[in-house]
Amino acid sequence: MKIDYLIVGQGLAGSLIAWQLLERGKRILVVDRDEEVTSSKVAAGLVTPLTGLRPGITPAFEERLLTAKKFYWDAEETTGARFFYHLPIAKLFRDETEAEAWLSSDTSEGKPLHPYLAPLGLTPGLLHSEHGGLKMNGGGWLNVPVFLEATRQHLLERAAYAIGRVNADEVTTSQTSAHWRNIEASKIIFAEGWRSRSNRFFDWIKMHSALGDILEVRIPALTGLSEIVNRGAWLLPLGGDRFKTGSNYRHNVTSTIPDETGRTGISGKLKTVTPLPFEIIGHQCAVRPIIRRSQIFCGIHPAYPTIAYFNGLGSKGVVNGPWHAARLAAHLIDSEPLPQEADIRGNLI
Numbered sequence: 163m164k165i166d167y168l169i170v171g172q173g174l175a176g177s178l179i180a181w182q183l184l185e186r187g188k189r190i191l192v193v194d195r196d197e198e199v200t201s202s203k204v205a206a207g208l209v210t211p212l213t214g215l216r217p218g219i220t221p222a223f224e225e226r227l228l229t230a231k232k233f234y235w236d237a238e239e240t241t242g243a244r245f246f247y248h249l250p251i252a253k254l255f256r257d258e259t260e261a262e263a264w265l266s267s268d269t270s271e272g273k274p275l276h277p278y279l280a281p282l283g284l285t286p287g288l289l290h291s292e293h294g295g296l297k298m299n300g301g302g303w304l305n306v307p308v309f310l311e312a313t314r315q316h317l318l319e320r321a322a323y324a325i326g327r328v329n330a331d332e333v334t335t336s337q338t339s340a341h342w343r344n345i346e347a348s349k350i351i352f353a354e355g356w357r358s359r360s361n362r363f364f365d366w367i368k369m370h371s372a373l374g375d376i377l378e379v380r381i382p383a384l385t386g387l388s389e390i391v392n393r394g395a396w397l398l399p400l401g402g403d404r405f406k407t408g409s410n411y412r413h414n415v416t417s418t419i420p421d422e423t424g425r426t427g428i429s430g431k432l433k434t435v436t437p438l439p440f441e442i443i444g445h446q447c448a449v450r451p452i453i454r455r456s457q458i459f460c461g462i463h464p465a466y467p468t469i470a471y472f473n474g475l476g477s478k479g480v481v482n483g484p485w486h487a488a489r490l491a492a493h494l495i496d497s498e499p500l501p502q503e504a505d506i507r508g509n510l511i
């Protein structure tokens with residue numbers, strides 16, 4: 163079978179590049195291991211415009227945010243599925259220092275509010291809001307598992323999806339094509355998440371594993387809450403009295419069997435967000451693929467012109483991924499340069 167691109171992995175990365183290449187009329191096949199637990203299947207999927215100690219947004223990040231929202235809305239329209247939710251975020255300050263940094267930089271002395279920020283109305287007693295907070299607009303939530311399933315259906319309808327494991331050791335290459343089993347592709351794009359650590363083509367890229375835990379909880383007294391809450395830890399409303407909450411970074415832990423350490427850690431964090439009683443009804447954890455500080459790396463292998471890479475989506479993959487996938491597609495098809503910091507050829511690490 164002769165195709166343009168074989169994409170290895172249908173997590174967020176593989177899905178995003180698949181959409182771009184299909185849109186450009188390319189013949190693709192996506193092969194995925196169909197694992198029950200992956201970073202994309204567990205991810206919270208939060209889209210947070212402003213993070214850090216002071217509110218601020220760079221023009222580059224804003225462009226990525228707008229690209230991401232447009233991409234997900236377009237994909238919803240194409241597939242008829244619903245996975246992107248435009249939700250406000252209640253940003254609660256953890257202490258006076260944080261409150262001062264956020265308020266003085268934007269809302270004090272009668273200055274206009276940052277376009278992403280607005281006053282926050284709070285019902286006393288429901289959340290730990292003793293230091294105040296702000297309402298952050300422009301963000302939301304990607305229900306990543308629903309997006310992945312809608313993408314899988316979209317690919318299946320085009321005979322462009324298969325379950326399987328592509329072992330890099332079985333891949334052979336020439337100057338013009340790469341082969342895996344009976345497939346001949348102009349390029350093979352590896353989008354394997356953290357598993358690429360053992361891929362012979364890319365084991366030189368320093369991938370950090372950072373396990374993250376997420377709990378699903380019931381909080382009856384917060385029934386009907388319509389905002390994501392962020393107070394270091396976050397609380398995501400799923401409807402009724404159900405919420406997701408997390409997360410943490412457990413470096414060098416790669417077992418995805420939920421354990422007491424993760425459960426206790428996230429429960430403790432949730433107690434800093436709300437004083438209300440909660441019941442834990444679910445616990446999942448997965449390994450994030452992190453390169454440097456969540457820097458996306460992509461492009462064509464420096465020694466194998468028919469082998470490519472898309473990885474390192476990290477903790478902001480939902481926002482940064484669509485913009486980088488579009489850049490990677492333009493690079494592969496039209497030889498457009500990649501952003502220097504993302505190009506694996508310019509970053510031999």
Ligand SMILES: Cc1cc2nc3c(=O)[nH]c(=O)nc-3n(C[C@H](O)[C@H](O)[C@H](O)COP(=O)(O)OP(=O)(O)OC[C@H]3O[C@@H](n4cnc5c(N)ncnc54)[C@H](O)[C@@H]3O)c2cc1C
Pocket residue numbers: 170171172173174175176193194195196197200201202203204205206207208209326327328329330353354355356357358373374375376408409447448449450451472473474475476477478479480481
């Ligand atoms: C607890 C947690 C919370 C998170 N929260 C957020 C968040 O709020 N916002 C955000 O933007 N990001 C978040 N993330 C990060 C997000 O999950 C990642 O950025 C993104 O999902 C990574 O996608 P990926 O496709 O690179 O990797 P993966 O999701 O790991 O996908 C790789 C896919 O490739 C398959 N695969 C691997 N090797 C092979 C092979 N050889 N052959 C065939 N298939 C293969 C795997 O089975 C998998 O399906 C979170 C992650 C975790 C763990």
